[in-house]
Amino acid sequence: MLKVEHLKKSFQDTTVLEDINLNVEKGEVVAVLGPSGSGKTTLLRCMNFLERADSGLLTFDGVQHRLERISKEEIASIRRKTAFVFQSFNLFANRTALGNVIEGPVVTGKMTVHEAKVRGMQLLEKVGLADRADHYPAELSGGQQQRVAIARALATDPEIIYFDEPTSALDPKLKGEVLKVMSDLATEGVTMMVVTHELSFARNAAHRIIYLENGEILEEASAKDFFEHPTNPKVIDFLAGGDEPKELETKETNSLN
Amino acid sequence: MSNLLLFAAGNKIISLLISSFPKILLRGLIVTIPLTAISFGCAMVIATFVAMIQYAKVPIARKICQIYIWIFRGTPLLIQLYVVFFGLPNLGIMIDPFPCAVLVFALNEGAYCAETMRAGLESVPVGQIEAGYCVGMSYFQVMRRIVIPQALKAAFPSLSNSLISMLKDTSLVANITVAEMFMTTQRIVARTYEALALYLELAAIYLIFSTVLTVLQHKGENYLDVVGRRKKKKNAES
Ligand SMILES: Nc1ncnc2c1ncn2[C@@H]1O[C@H](COP(=O)(O)OP(=O)(O)OP(=O)(O)O)[C@@H](O)[C@H]1O
Ligand SMILES: [Mg+2]
Numbered sequence: 001m002l003k004v005e006h007l008k009k010s011f012q013d014t015t016v017l018e019d020i021n022l023n024v025e026k027g028e029v030v031a032v033l034g035p036s037g038s039g040k041t042t043l044l045r046c047m048n049f050l051e052r053a054d055s056g057l058l059t060f061d062g063v064q065h066r067l068e069r070i071s072k073e074e075i076a077s078i079r080r081k082t083a084f085v086f087q088s089f090n091l092f093a094n095r096t097a098l099g100n101v102i103e104g105p106v107v108t109g110k111m112t113v114h115e116a117k118v119r120g121m122q123l124l125e126k127v128g129l130a131d132r133a134d135h136y137p138a139e140l141s142g143g144q145q146q147r148v149a150i151a152r153a154l155a156t157d158p159e160i161i162y163f164d165e166p167t168s169a170l171d172p173k174l175k176g177e178v179l180k181v182m183s184d185l186a187t188e189g190v191t192m193m194v195v196t197h198e199l200s201f202a203r204n205a206a207h208r209i210i211y212l213e214n215g216e217i218l219e220e221a222s223a224k225d226f227f228e229h230p231t232n233p234k235v236i237d238f239l240a241g242g243d244e245p246k247e248l249e250t251k252e253t254n255s256l257n
Numbered sequence: 258m259s260n261l262l263l264f265a266a267g268n269k270i271i272s273l274l275i276s277s278f279p280k281i282l283l284r285g286l287i288v289t290i291p292l293t294a295i296s297f298g299c300a301m302v303i304a305t306f307v308a309m310i311q312y313a314k315v316p317i318a319r320k321i322c323q324i325y326i327w328i329f330r331g332t333p334l335l336i337q338l339y340v341v342f343f344g345l346p347n348l349g350i351m352i353d354p355f356p357c358a359v360l361v362f363a364l365n366e367g368a369y370c371a372e373t374m375r376a377g378l379e380s381v382p383v384g385q386i387e388a389g390y391c392v393g394m395s396y397f398q399v400m401r402r403i404v405i406p407q408a409l410k411a412a413f414p415s416l417s418n419s420l421i422s423m424l425k426d427t428s429l430v431a432n433i434t435v436a437e438m439f440m441t442t443q444r445i446v447a448r449t450y451e452a453l454a455l456y457l458e459l460a461a462i463y464l465i466f467s468t469v470l471t472v473l474q475h476k477g478e479n480y481l482d483v484v485g486r487r488k489k490k491k492n493a494e495s
Contacts, residue, residue, distance in 0.1 A: 050387050076393070084391040090384035094406045104392030107402065138484045149388075156393060 001026045001191060002047075002160055007056030007067065009039075009046055009215075016042050018215045020056070024160065027189040031202035031223070034212035035238065040195040041087075043212065044162045047193070048084050049075045061159065080108055083153035087165040089145040091137040097124060097148045098133040104156040116155070123151040127181050143174030150181055154190075161185075163194040167201075199239075203227050211235050270454050277445050277455060281438050281462055288437040289466070292355065293424045296362035300423075301416075303367030308374035309400070322371070329368035335429050337361050342433040358430040366423055373415045377408035410481045417474035421467050428463075438462060 007020040016039045024030050032040050045051035046067075047058075053067040061081060065074050083104075091100050101123055102116035111119065124130045127147035137145055146166055153161050166182065167175040179201050186192065186205040196202055202209060202223060209226040211219035211234075219232045230236045307322045329337070342357045352360065381404045389399035431440035442459045446452050479486060 048391055050390070076395070079391060080393045082391075084388070086384060086388065088384050090382070090388040092385055092388065092403050094403065094410070103389075103394075103402070107398055108393040136484050139487070152388075152392065 001028075001061065002193075003057075003059040004047075005057040005059075007043075007046060007053050007058075009042055009051065009053045016215050017046070017053070020215075020217060022210060022217065022220070024191060024193055026159070026191055028208065029186045029190075029192045029194065029206045030208045030210060031206035032193065032195045032210045032212060033197075033199070033202060033238070038212045039215040040212055041164050044084075044164050044193065044195055047162055048079060048082055050084075080156070081159045083156060083158035083161045085146070085149050085153050085161060085163045085166050087168050089137070089142070089149045089169070091145055091148055091152070093137050096134045096136055097129060097140065097144075097151075100137070100148055101151045101155045104152065108156065110156060120151070120155060123154050124148070126154075126184075127151045128177070141174060142170045143177045146170065146178045147181055150178070150185075154185075160191040160193060163192060163196070165195055165197060167196070167198060199227075211238070213238075270451060273445075273449055273451055274454055274458055277442075278458065278462075280445070281441050281459060284436065284438045284441045285462055285466065288355075288435065289424070289427050292358055292362070292427050292430065292435070292437065293420070296359050297366060297420055297423060299359065299363035300366035300370055303363060304370035304374050305405075307367065307371035308378055311371070311375050312378040325364075326368045326371060329365050330372075334361070334365050334426060335432065337365060338429060338433050354430070354433050354435040357433060358427070358435050362423060362427070366419060370412075370416060370419055373412045373419070374408060377410075377412035378404055380411045381407045413477060413481060414474070417470070417477065421470050421474075424466055424470065425463060 001024055003023040005021050007017055008015070009017040020043060022030075032043065034040050042051055046053040049070070056067040058065045058067055058070075058078075060078050065078070091097075092103060095103060098117065098120050101120035102111075102113065105111040105116040105119065106113055110116075121130060121133060124133050127150055129144060129147055129151070132140060132144060132148075137148070140148065146169075150161075150166075163182070167178050170178065175198070179198060182192070182194070182201070183205045194202070194206065204223075206223045209219070209221055209223050210217055211226070211232070213234055219226065219230070219235050221230075226235070227239070230239055307325065310318045310322050338358070338361050341352065341361050342354065345352065385403055385407075386399050389403050394402065427437060428439040430437055431443065434440075438459060442455050446455050449455070
């Protein structure tokens with residue numbers, strides 16, 4: 001469904017992504033892991049043209065696009081079929097929760113306002129926020145805002161949703177509610193590409209893991225193989241050290257208790 | 258005897274104030290307020306365009322806007338009025354007093370408000386703009402639906418202040434023969450020599466006008482602040 005070949009991206013003179021190749025099948029959940037500064041956010045932003053890649057090929061829905069000279073129309077057509085969930089939620093502050101959700105389908109002419117509202121209420125119901133439909137973002141907790149953002153992403157029936165560390169800005173209590181919604185989507189067969197530091201989520205919800213370091217994909221494996229039989233020494237290091245694995249351990253001990 | 262004289266003089270002043278009040282107020286209603294309203298409306302249009310050009314960093318147009326702002330903010334309003342009204346006729350360009358006043362006020366106020374609006378536009382977080390693109394909006398849809406409404410809300414208090422200042426500044430157009438409140442008062446003073454009483458009366462009428470605008474400003478701010486209003490209501494209930 002999504003295929004990236006030889007993607008390159010640099011900021012001024014520093015190369016951030018070096019020859020990235022990956023593909024995502026329909027219904028697949030791919031988690032992108034890697035240390036801070038490895039280029040995960042940049043990769044995701046290139047997929048949706050919030051950042052323009054220097055070169056490479058992107059095949060989306062069977063149509064191949066050359067990244068170095070992609071047109072506005074091509075970008076618009078890809079964006080209509082994708083959605084993005086940000087680390088900092090980025091809800092429209094001048095719209096209510098429901099207003100945020102209906103904005104996409106209404107503005108692209110996919111639905112009338114009425115249809116979009118009906119669908120929007122279903123989606124808010126799904127993320128457990130139907131009772132907050134007329135609240136403004138400033139009146140919602142971080143976890144609630146992120147769940148509204150997920151409903152907003154679902155509203156245009158995208159073929160793939162990109163998530164950039166959707167729980168990093170949330171304190172531990174609120175992470176769970178967002179991860180739960182995402183796990184539900186994964187089981188429903190929504191295609192997702194998720195940059196995350198939540199190793200337990202990656203392990204349980206993702207089908208495949210892509211490990212990025214210094215702008216290169218060092219490892220690509222099924223979630224099971226990645227966590228249970230890591231081969232690359234850098235991955236073994238990553239899984240053993242740093243803050244993230246500790247988080248995993250505490251999560252697991254918590255669930256054991 | 259002298260008491261009686263003072264009393265008679267006081268009476269005379271009071272009746273003068275009563276007879277002049279409707280005359281000055283009428284000028285306010287038919288000149289000062291329309292002049293302020295029309296000029297400010299035009300200024301808003303100019304300011305929005307100029308602010309958007311600067312915000313979008315449109316190459317050459319942006320430089321032109323900067324020069325425009327630089328000139329109109331850097332020179333006195335009164336001199337701008339003189340240049341256009343008394344100066345341009347030397348080039349064969351004659352403009353009637355009222356349209357001339359509207360032109361100068363719109364350009365002057367537009368320059369100030371453009372900067373206020375630009376700050377408002379820039380106050381909208383980039384993340385919301387990116388989110389707009391991601392749900393399928395075009396640049397203009399993002400501007401119209403997300404950025405401009407929030408920018409106007411952020412700029413509203415400063416814009417209201419500009420409006421109030423401008424209302425008072427319209428007294429300057431007496432200099433270019435527009436018969437507004439100040440000129441009318443000056444004429445009455447010339448006849449009666451009651452400068453203190455009459456100018457205080459004029460000041461009071463300006464104060465009434467600006468008080469009305471201040472009240473409207475607070476109403477407007479309250480109207481725009483939906484979230485704050487709800488919070489207050491909630492607190493009041495609990
Ligand atoms: N707009 C930019 N201009 C210049 N350099 C940038 C820009 N955005 C990112 N970078 C650099 O690119 C590299 C990759 O950044 P990126 O945000 O993609 O990393 P990341 O893997 O998402 O990290 P984290 O886990 O901390 O979010 C970093 O070295 C960063 O400094
Ligand atoms: Mg990142």
